[in-house]
Amino acid sequence: MTKAENNHDRLFPNGKHVTSLISDKTYFIIGKGVKSTKTLSVKRGSDGRFILKIKEYANGGDKMVPIWSANIGGSTPYAKTYYANNVSHMSLISSDSTINMVKSIIRGAPPVLV
Numbered sequence: 001m002t003k004a005e006n007n008h009d010r011l012f013p014n015g016k017h018v019t020s021l022i023s024d025k026t027y028f029i030i031g032k033g034v035k036s037t038k039t040l041s042v043k044r045g046s047d048g049r050f051i052l053k054i055k056e057y058a059n060g061g062d063k064m065v066p067i068w069s070a071n072i073g074g075s076t077p078y079a080k081t082y083y084a085n086n087v088s089h090m091s092l093i094s095s096d097s098t099i100n101m102v103k104s105i106i107r108g109a110p111p112v113l114v
Contacts, residue, residue, distance in 0.1 A: 019072060027080045027105050029098055030070040031062025031087040038066060064089035 011018050040054045060067035062084075068074065071081060087095045104110065 019075075022076075026077075027082070028071065028076045029082050029084060029092070029101050030067065030076075031065075031089055031092045032060055032067050032070075032083045033086040034061060034063040034088050036061025036063050036066050062087060062089040062092060 013021075037054050040052055043051050043053075045051050061070065067083075082101050084092060084095060084097045084101070087097060092098055
């Protein structure tokens with residue numbers, strides 16, 4: 001639990017939530033279309049270890065992060081949020097579609113969605 005709390009604390013650099021750092025220069029590239037965990041349960045086993053059980057999956061995410069979490073509950077700016085279809089979390093930054101989106105953003109052209 002301490003590890004989870006420490007990770008949560010990282011969302012508040014200098015006492016402000018990271019979403020307060022979003023500016024007009026911020027873009028979002030989000031993986032979607034990969035089966036992702038939607039709900040899970042946690043219980044403690046007889047040996048004291050925690051046991052995670054996935055209860056439900058959804059297709060809206062990148063296998064690790066559900067889409068509603070990645071787009072901050074739908075609050076990311078529509079014009080600056082792009083979705084990489086069928087790209088998993090671990091390959092998001094190395095996928096051709098993501099790399100092409102970044103190149104388009106740098107050139108000032110709207111990314112071509114794949």
